[in-house]
Amino acid sequence: MNFPVAKEFLHNYLHKIDDRPIFDIEQPDYHYLKKLLTWTVKDSNINLCAATQTEMRLKIQIDFLNPSLFRFRATPASEVPAHPTEMVLKTNWPGATVRQKNNGESVEFETEQLILYVQKNPWSLQILDKNRKVLFDDYAYGTHREPFYVFPVGVRKQGDAIGFFQSGVLDPGEQMYGFGEKFGPLSKRHRKMLSWNSDATQTATDRSYKNIPFFLSSKGYGIFVNSTHRIHYEMGNPSFVSFSFEVEEELLDYYWFYGPRFKAIIKDYTRLTGRPEIPPLWSLGLWMSRAEYKSGKQVEEVAVRLRQEKIPADVLHLDPSWMRQGKVCDFVWNETDFPKPKEMLHKLHEQHFKVSLWEQPYVSRRSEVFAELDRKGFFLKKADGKTYLIPTFNHEYSGIIDFTNPAARKWYREKHLTLLKLGAGVFKTDMAEAVPEDARAADGRDGKALHNIYSLLYNQTVYEVSKAFSADHALVWGRSGYAGSQRYPVGWSGDPHSTWQDMACVLRAGLSASLSGIAFWSHDIGGFQGPAPSPELYIRWAQWGLLSSHSRCHGTNPREPWVFGEKAVEIFRKFDELRYALHPYLYSLAREASETGWPVVRPLVLEFQDVPAIYVWEQEYLLGRDLLIVPVFNPEGNVTYYLPPGNWLNFWTKEKIGGNQIIQESVPLDKIPIFIRDNAIIP
Template identity: 40%
Template sequence: MKFTYGYWLNKPGVENADAVQIREVKVRPDSVYLYAVPYAQDVRAMGGPVLEMTISSPKQDILRTQAYHFMGSAKKEPQFELDAEARPLAVTEFEGGLSIASGKTELRITKNPASFTYYYDGKKLTNIGDRFGHAMISTVKTPEGPFMRVQMDLDIGEKVYGLGERFTPFVRNGQTVDIWNEDGGTCTEISYKNIPFYMTNKGYGVLVNTSGKVSYEICSEAVTRVQFSVPGEKIDFMVVGGGDGKAVLSNYTALTGRPALPPAWSFGLWLTTSFTTSYDEKTVRSFVDGMAQRNIPLHVFHFDCYWMKENEWCNFTWDEAMFDDVPGMLARMKDECGLKICVWINSYIGQKSPLFQEAMEKGYLLKRPNGDVWQWDLWQAGMGLVDFTNPAAWKWYQDKLRVLLDQGVDCFKTDFGERIPTDVVYYDGSDPELMHNYYTYLYNKCVFELLEEYKGKDQACLFARSATVGGQKFPVHWGGDCSSNYLSMSESLRGGLSLCLSGFGFWSHDISGFEGTAPDDVYKRWAAFGLLSTHSRLHGSNSYRVPWLFGEEAVDVVRKFTNLKCTLMPYLFSAAVETHNTGVPTMRAMVLEFPEDIPCADLDRQYMLGGVLLVAPVFTKEGDVDYYLPEGTWTNFLDNRVVEGGKWQHEVHDFMSLPLMARENSLIAIGADDQNVEYDFGKDLTLHLFALKDKASADIKDMYGNDMLKAWAQNEDGKVTLKFQGRAENLKLLLRNVQSVKDLSGATAEEHELGTLLHVNAGLEEVTFQF
């Protein structure tokens, strides 16, 4: 929200009172209290406005500021579930100010004129206030009501990322962003997943700790500042230090929650019925059998909305006209085809649903202020919304889903959760404006906790569309309704990279687009991209997405890249475990992996899948692709071609290929099974070694996330030593682009089309050789 008109003037009707001088400081055991006034003179004054602030640290390297104009709000506010603790602060006073530190993150405060300057490990991060008389923290009166405002400096060349899954330009500079969940597809500025957290390429992040609407002006109102404002009389924000993007995300997710570890089966290929298409058991089985007949591995089948009767969403009951033997059908799909089963749900109950009357009578639906059930006709006729602040409604909703789990369902697509009304009354009295964004958290948490209870820890999986802070704890999330063209493919990737810089670890999208039907070339290009994402789903709106409808080459493309993903599972799932443990996403923007490489700051058409594989999707029918390689020696994983980095590359790829580049000094674990995603990763494992110039390592987990095998490689003047710890059966090493070795011990060698293949001796002996 903009409050000013140019440099000197406020907009009509806008008055601001800034924290110009800090008049009083009180140091407490785990916080510092500040009393600030809007004038610089050393005088006694009566009345206000004045601002009171408290500085604290909820986690190491995070500094929190809570600023109030008025403290007497009676609103019941939903609170993000933070793993916060009262931490002691290191406070040092100096003439005219004080320093407050948590770990390596430091806040230096000057009293008059008041300013906040943040540092990490002695390096300046950002500043609030007093640069050429600019405002510090302010209370602002407007015709729309009161607001609290903060402005933070941006340095020359500093770039802002995140704020959720956004499909606008990847770098947020120059944008106005409102944190308000809405259903708008992937081609507009509104977003399904709004997260009031941003990070910059200077190695820090900022969380505005409210579930309500936050308005950001990022180099838009003040061209060298990020401004954020919230309606009301208080603001709560946290500066997250770390020094680089990975550490910032690790610190942020330590506070807001690490991504749960999705089960290994969820990384396989998902196929759906599509949305408005006609389908019954015969149709579904023709899809499943068609994939098997074409030797395309399939791991999850999803039933979209019409598994229930029309206009009864949700009744959580299969449409008997289409599916007359549900337990038998699901058992056959699971036992004969080895599939996991997903079904579509949302938190809305149409009036025609047999559950509506029950939910209404028991008080399980949101109500209007006059006591009526809140209803409208958009989406489902006369639909109401489940009130998850009511513990009885929470349990009731879970009980309905539990019946489906008993039938054989394995996971749920938790669709919607964005169009949450504000003219309602919640069971627990929560403020409806503040519940609008928070509703999705309760909805997805309710379903995810049921799955964890029923399936076990690390076996729960959603396919969720909406999210807020903390939603990363309930994976997986997908990008929503995209169109079937290259532009939408590109905007989807932008949104995914943005989400993964907002604390989320895993992300998916509708391969070939949701709206409309893609041309064959788009389907094939998108399939390669989709199967090199963490999660891969073929899904559409009014047409099916089975590959043979897009030509025989599409069948070959889907088969090849599904086979590839299956063999990548030891590497990919180990990266997922790292995400679960650290908060660093599996799908990474280039700026996250290469923060010092200046061109990487803007790249949004390529990404790192884990730490050592670079993926550059092809967005053209002809196969032209431009991508950037950071410094070093890179090897195309598919064709073994070696390329020197530090520059842009232009290539042309057929539909069976794309730039999939392995970083130098990388040791990539490749499995022997190209049909399944759940298997013994340690059996017949091959470690691919790329351009070893000094050191490489791999920490490989099994399909349950447990330690399985650690490997280290070192090159000292041409003598290579490899050591192993853990378990592997028939372990092999593939030395990419190495034609022969000398003085080999601990293994036997044979020629391979990609280099030299070493068979490690039983007992995982140390392997040494000379290049």
């Protein structure tokens, strides 16, 4: 890549992180709520009119969907907009009976589960449970913290741009979880974050492929911000006693959930934004891949070797080389290196392999089909109406498929349908984080509104055509995502380097994603990039990678176990066989996920929410409710882990061990600590 293109790629395609403060003492144009003026209650709905300290009027509508869930919308407009988004599926809710009580200086709105306590002047909002325990306080006290103010709820103006902010008290010991697939600490207290999807290019920074505007508080509530725009979060940073988020949109729209159990909140959140269907059984098998197999002959050799080595596997994946070099992604086979693709796919099918094909939602201008798509208006545009070209990873300027255009979606579906009829089994939906802010879509949206949600539209398009072709193909292997993306499994964690440290970051990302509503999640066993992993690192990654919801070996150099020696083959085979033996258990978890939204891979805090400081145990996880998995993140085999309360059975020795204890041990290369919950039924 030459330097000018590389510079444009880095600044436009990858997107710089914007870490400006929400409350900037050098930009003081803030309008925060100061007093409640009027209110009305009708059925499940509360309508408020309030004034800021500058006398700006804000209309607020609070709609109770059920007694423990409400939607909060605030706007400076004369009417509160309906504001439908692609993220929200369920709109018919039972509602709740709301009783009001005017106390003179305050007013209360009460359901069976919650009390909204509003102080009139000065404004403050508290949310209490039915026993009057404070769950949420919008931190009106922050207006006294001169000059480092934290304002409760209101509008930030900067030139013609308007954004909305919301703050809350952060209690001592309170932890925050979720926000999408984040590679840092599981608890997001003391973190500043940005919801703005990015080609993270690695897995060791705050950049994320899957930013999901949903988070959980250890106090037993959750918030889903119903916006596709950029969102800033300050969760106890810079203020240690409060949290804030700001939406770069002229409307504040969020849903507030009360559990108090996290499982109950996730159940309601996925009832609102959708749940996955049970993925095909074959997808629970091993996926073998490389970036990349260069020919059909090479793929067929790997297929034969897998069977010879008696390594169970169900899927072989082809990265971009299956298409012609320089002309991706037009879905035209590279028949020079993959001659007679139909015959190849049929041959692999007879060996009981599905074939996965890579794609990205960008079409190179060097492809013959580009001019036709350009003429038909199937790409995102610039303000002047010309097609928006972006530089992509393969050094090509490309157009971005406009999934808001029904005709473009139809063309895209037809390309996939052709491949499915040829014998393709599934598609790896890569990329989709590159929509520029100043792009224009067919439905009138600009890039600021489309950027985050684009990945949802992309994966939805591919998933739906695959499912329409056959229920046995209802799957994608997607990298980017947003709220609602859990409807279209599977998500994988992107491009980690092959290091011990990155491996730990990847697990944290999976646990963070699981608390963000993502039920099915995977990662590249062995890491994706950098020098080839050592045999020890490859084995340790495979051991827990084969005990994830889905399992795929992938990287820029070979990831087949025989590359790492006979010992690696032996250990890999043992854990792969264990995975296949666990298929009934995994399938039961898949069914549970489809019915509840609960993830297959779970942090300890999801099942043991009341254990003090449980959030620190982020290098171990539960596979479903009943299997505790402890990966090894160092070449010495040393592990320190927490065995949760209850009795557990050591998987290897069958010894029964009492929980609620910290264990330190060194484990041989062919094992990792695995425990079964007492009285569990595991095949």
